[in-house]
Amino acid sequence: MKKIGNLLPFEIHIAKRSGIPTWKAWMIRGAAILIALLLCAVITIIITKMNPVTVLESMFNGTFSVARKRWITLYRVAILLGISLAVTPAFKMRFWNIGAEGQVLIGAFAAAACMFYAGRMPFFNDPTVSMTVKNLVLFPCMLIAAIGAGALWGFLPAFFKSRWNTNETLFTLMMNYIALQIVKFMIAFRGFPERYLWSANGTSVGNINSGFQSFGIGTFPKFGDKPGTQYLIPIAAVGLLTVVLFLYLRFSKHGYEISVVGESERTASYAGIKVNRVIVRTMILSGALCGLIGFLIVGAEGTISHDVVDGRGYTAVMVSWMSQFNPIGMVFSSLLLVFMQFGAKEVAMPDGVSLDKNFANMLMSIILFFIIGCEFFINYKLHYSRHPKKEE
Template identity: 45%
Template sequence: MNKKHAAGGSVFHLTKRSSISRKKAWAIRFAAILLSLLVCAVFIFMITKQNPLQVYAGIIDGAVGTNRRLWVTIRETMTLLIIAVGLTPAFRMRFWNIGAEGQILMGGMMTAFMMINFGNTIPSGLLLVLILIVSVAAGMIWGLFPAVFKAYFNTNETLFTLMLNYVAIQIIDFCIVYWENPKGSNSVGIINAGTRAGWMPQVFGSDYGLNVIIVILVTILMSLYMRYSKQGYELAVVGESQNTARYAGISVPRVMIRTMMISGGICGLAGAIIVSGASHTISTATAGGRGFTAIIVAWMSKFNPIAMLAVSVFLVFMQQGSIQIASQFGLNENASDIITGILLFFLIGCEFFINYRIERKKESGEG
């Protein structure tokens, strides 16, 4: 026997799965969620020395314990979902739009602009409609730049969209100087706190009811667009192979620009929902990294809208819950980030086991 190769009793190696049943894939994902909760529990126990079950009760309490907390969780879920929905067409076209942050900020900035400047002059209903329009337009423009450059000069969209995030942050910084309220606070404060002009009205007895309606509507429309429209078909072809697209008579630059305008527009709308429908203020942290988290949501869900909703709910639930336990057990805010990190680690890691299988080969021969 060749000693060098026969050292161990058995050999592990990885094989790519040719296919996997949907049931099995979801079983693996479910196992990953359980594992992540377990590791979180160990982690929480290590730093708080509390009974993990109690801590989990705290998480649930934090996420849905009161009516208000429940609505905040719903609001945050919807925000994450609409951004993921916005990213969907771009990613299906293999256009790596990691500039959702910037597109959200530009949408949010235009929303704040409308609220501050026209809050007293335009009637509330009309103002809200205008806000939605200009925020979408702002996001579209922010998505248009990288698309045009990619379509005509083949620039790298990843770098381009990423850099535009920083441009957007700088623009917001600049605006804060003008919109500062009160002076010297270096923040915009709650806009139109007294008049509520440009705020999304209450629906279902909640401040965030309209958010839900808009997001669900956009999600359904996007899902129909992707599945049944000619444009949705076109962008999928472009994503798969530009050669094939050209062969099919599809104008690749046109599809690229159109799709990125849709993607940016929805992200801009998300900015309006955050500013007009939730925070009523604007800062450089308005997007808050959700433009990146949404990438994970979209990919993990394989762009399936129901799955995107489920993943958003899970992530936001844990995030909101861990904010609660952080204050309950006197931890700082980073604890919640760590917990989110653990969850994502397992959720993304499990995709590896969905694509690959570990095999064990017994040593053959008698030696």
């Protein structure tokens, strides 16, 4: 068989670079992203057969045109950013956790359960107690339950990984399905006494406690009765989380240990870092943060369903990698992703087909392919040389 390399007029030799200036590395990444975006534009034009400006315009209309849409878009960015931040410590440690979907869902489930059963308690149905007091009691309960549930979902795979080297990718994945089925079960199950049934019809919950006097407890307040302001708390919380996590990863001893373990487990243990402890600790943190996001979702939306996370646990992994684990980069990546996912829905083509979330995911993974592919040109150098004369 003829070697493909011989068909080229020159020979390529690959050598590892010993180092590359940071600005040069970012030039390469920038070029890769630019090419990827151009390719995405070309694909969109081919599929929609529409003017790219019109496409962008309708995407923009769908996400930023009026105040209500701006709030929702910001909220969606916050949630995606939050989950991306939550998965980052584990990924930086090269722990292949794809269980964010389940960790967020189980957190949301725990928060919703608190809200639900509180609504059946006499204290929360007492009209003499003010709404503020009820919420001040309920919010901490929801928060602790959500964080605890998420942390448990993160702890289990880490524990088995550190003890017996159980494959964490599949472990976390199965935990996703388990969380999913638990939520589906609670919604569909008809065996509880009437007042403890989660949903009236067994398919969707609707607003939790909507049939009870305690309606409205456990959901975030609207500020000044303006619609959309219930999203303010999640947005602010994730904003704070971004800063804290940035500092944690960059400046704390824990953050340093995480990056050493990620670079090489052997180096870490030679340096006296207890690798297993770091793995378990980081995964508990990761799961707990996911649980926190679950709480924020339930608090803002006041309901629960099996698709409340809607695949964002997986997209968050892309966001985290695209930004090279940099929290500031993640803000922009999640903004771009949310813009593409929810803007795409507004792009309706003449023949009745419209773009959707799947289309946005497709484009996003193309961008990611370019980003992970371009690392090659950062780590390796290509030398070209003419073919030496054949000796025969």
